[in-house]
Amino acid sequence: MDERELSFWGWGYADKFPDDEERRELAARIEGSLGFPERPLLDPPEIESVSVPEPRLAVPEELAGFCTTAKRARVGHTYGKSYRDLVRGFHGDFSAAPDVVARPADESDVEALLAWAAAACVAVVPFGGGTSVVGGVEGDLGDPGNGAGIEVTNGDGAGDVGGVGDDGDGGGDGSDGAARRAAYGGVVSLDTRELDRVLKVDSRSRTARIQAGALGPEIRDQLAEHGLQLRHYPQSYEFSTLGGWIATRAGGHFATRYTHIDDFVENVRMITPEGPFETRRLPASGAGPDPNRLVLGSEGTLGVITEAWLRVQPRPGHRSRATLRFASFEEGVAATREVVQARLSPANCRLLDANEAMLNEIAFDGSSVLLLGFESFDHPVESELDRAIEIGESHGGELSEGPAHEQPDGAEDEGDDTAGDEGRDGDESTDDGRTDDRRVDDGDEAAEGEERDGSETDDWRSSFFEAPYRYNALVSIGVMADTFETAVTWDRFFDLHEAIQESVGGTMQEVCGAGFLSCRFTHVYPDGPAPYYTLLAPVEPGRELEQWRAVKQAASDTLIEHGATITHHHAVGRVHREHYGQEAPAGFREGFRELKSTYDPAGIMNPGVLIE
């Protein structure tokens, strides 16, 4: 993928940005279907007209071989990929660019860089694929809304970090935080992408030792040589790394039984400013608090994750899927709850409300849609699907037309072909559906489950992996496009859902004059769902971040007030820090800060993330 240029301001490949005609069509569609006022066609930025501040740092000669201050590298490491990031990038604001981008080739490079940074009091921001949507990879310690850079000293270690706002998203325990905060001589973005190898496969234990900078497809391709898969597919899969998944507790699909990357991590290795930290490779342990769980979710504040042993599995040759429609969302919720509480463990169990079904072009009649999929590499899974359908029907669900259920997976042969949907599955129906090494997945593999849920869902695959691209276009036509996600117990879900409609819907109306909000369950658990909300609203160029902040604040406040979590899998970063402070148990962040000081006494690791 190095040959194909990545967008310097938006999601994914640069050449996928739509031309003016396509954007005009998109605008017209949105104006028509969502009732938004006429949208402008804004010109995307050009790299030539973008400027970055002079680097405030010079790295020592021994580090220079893997460090750069080149503008393109710094621009590409300024932001993650949230709506807020896209807006800032689209407007060509890269004032918060890191001073240096380091791309270590191995752990000793990482160690050398951290040693120098700790001594020089330079902030180090680990950067994997750079797909954070919570301000997790930016060197901006200030107000997450205003794009101000760190106000730095001259590297003498004295002074304080300025520019820290106290608005809703950025602030928190200001006075205490200010006293604790160190001064930084600058910011290094530490890019882990050189560490992209599957180092070892233990086929007996079904585990693989993988470097943290490997992207989803790189892991897939290397494991395929051994007939194995990780089967962890976050939406950012194509452009995000194993280390990022671990640092942020990424959520994957296919997933009701194995949801977060947490479930796959057998061991993890991290370079901290005080040296290597490595957990023992174990299937399980009861020895003290789980040290893997300290690294999972630490978001780069303790060190740089360099590799991990992951639990892998053969490719599932047995699959069965179905799509059910419900006249009401409430019925769909009841069915989903019963399916997951029956512990049927579908690989895919995704409920879309009417707006979400419309957005994904699956249903336009006000139906809610439940996508169900089961899979196993070992044994047929039709009976599980049959039982799930039975449950769905008992709640008023109607099996959708299409081949999904009529042609479920064969027990041994024909594998997972439900046929018909653009013929993309034909190349996989030639062997016995078990663990054939020749069955190397193509790039479509990750979305197969969704893609085949029924003939009417042929847009679901693109909805899933292409959705982030659509955000590039939306930003360019003055549409706020953001998502937020949570998890909550079943007894609180409907209250939360109603409150979200009111607060987020109301705020969009108030601040933007219109708004669209949809909901799907990306993951479900016996004790509650993980609802994922998508919002669209017309914004005024130049006022986007102010308008976004109001909507984001309403969403986050409502989640916390209603007993939900501020994030199920997007992480905390800088954007969710204040609300995370309200969610975390009393003293937890203080305790974590004390613990962090053991590994990072100079406080250089990703300052501003999780804690002040």
Place this chain on the structure above:
Amino acid sequence: MDERELSFWGWGYADKFPDDEERRELAARIEGSLGFPERPLLDPPEIESVSVPEPRLAVPEELAGFCTTAKRARVGHTYGKSYRDLVRGFHGDFSAAPDVVARPADESDVEALLAWAAAACVAVVPFGGGTSVVGGVEGDLGDPGNGAGIEVTNGDGAGDVGGVGDDGDGGGDGSDGAARRAAYGGVVSLDTRELDRVLKVDSRSRTARIQAGALGPEIRDQLAEHGLQLRHYPQSYEFSTLGGWIATRAGGHFATRYTHIDDFVENVRMITPEGPFETRRLPASGAGPDPNRLVLGSEGTLGVITEAWLRVQPRPGHRSRATLRFASFEEGVAATREVVQARLSPANCRLLDANEAMLNEIAFDGSSVLLLGFESFDHPVESELDRAIEIGESHGGELSEGPAHEQPDGAEDEGDDTAGDEGRDGDESTDDGRTDDRRVDDGDEAAEGEERDGSETDDWRSSFFEAPYRYNALVSIGVMADTFETAVTWDRFFDLHEAIQESVGGTMQEVCGAGFLSCRFTHVYPDGPAPYYTLLAPVEPGRELEQWRAVKQAASDTLIEHGATITHHHAVGRVHREHYGQEAPAGFREGFRELKSTYDPAGIMNPGVLIE
């Protein structure tokens, strides 16, 4: 159970200690079958002849209502239930008795006690059911082998804790530890048993809010009123508490999919010396490192767990079970690995080596035995069992005779009756096998899965829950009887297993002149098993602890050297502290100590456990 007197020195009810004739028979059987020399018949201790030191503390009047210095209470809170504890108790050595036993009635009592203890520098040892086998509930900060009490000051807060040995099990980072160690004015054992209520059931989310001092059967009985079960059955089930399970990351049966209590904990509430700590009630979250995982495994070092929301479920009416025999252990291991890697998720998947099968009177012909059980409250599970049997047979396994497989569970009716085995299941076959509230479990419920694995396994139930009783008798006839357990990846298992035979077997021969060692897998994971070893050896009265220490040291050293964990579910306590230090990642214990200081700045909470 309060009406029935508990043994003051051994496991369980006092009246279950066998009489001389039974003990003579046991000795004869062991001498005969294991080739041990003639065993003595030692007189068990009597409470009247036991003495405890004068209490070194007087609690303030406002705490007196729930505190006692009565001898019987102090004796009963001196030790856990390990072999080492039984030996010390058997010899009437209660010199390490806590000064005070507190039995708070509510959280405000706990808060008041901790406030006083922190100010007076009194060590507080949380005590649930007192079933620790790792020195987790004793107020003895000294050499875990010698039973020496804490050498305390006069409560003035100065001075140092003496009596800390540096032998294999107790020591570690001596000099550093000594410098950090606070001085204690005495020890309070904080018994949580008054907090024994199921406070609330949320049937929609299938969760229950339960107080931490509730014993297994108390939880069972209260949940049964709602037609629900926790289905977490540690071997100590009858006498251990929810809070203890959480603090030590207890392992339960039935369990391959849900193994540790960790999997059931939705939220946890703990009173620390600095105030309440409560995690948010959530089905899942990606917000920072999981705070539940900080409490899970903290072993009382941060505070007193008072309650938790647990994931519960209806009683499984669908069950299927089978027993397979293998001519070799290696074949049994291969079959077990394939079953669990096929992700069939048996509720029970327990492999016994030939010695273990003999010890449990299941097989005497050198066979290894695999017990398999599947269960669901929602749907039939015969096909899973069929597939598991197929895998087992492909590795040379032979289905045992008996009704287990010939009469698998009916789909809807007749529930889980495999009939025949003492008729104990007859009273449960009258309804539809689903969630009938009338189907309140009796005390046998917890062991049903084992009990019904085949007609020849009618001793398995008693093996599981009665085994700890047998240890009382063994101590009284000069037999060392201990267990240790671990988890390791599949690729390392056979090397470990061989090394354990050599080191532990060899040490028993060397130190005791004879020895018996058996192994079973209590839990299995796709990436490795959790082997559980039982050892028996003849010991010399008076030298038991010295001999035990040598064997224990050999076992623990071998686990750590071979990449295994020092404990899969017995916890760390004081006994495993040194080896835990070798297993934990660099800096982890130091970091944890820093974190602990946030919640327990005076260092009064269970000092000596996990960390120095």
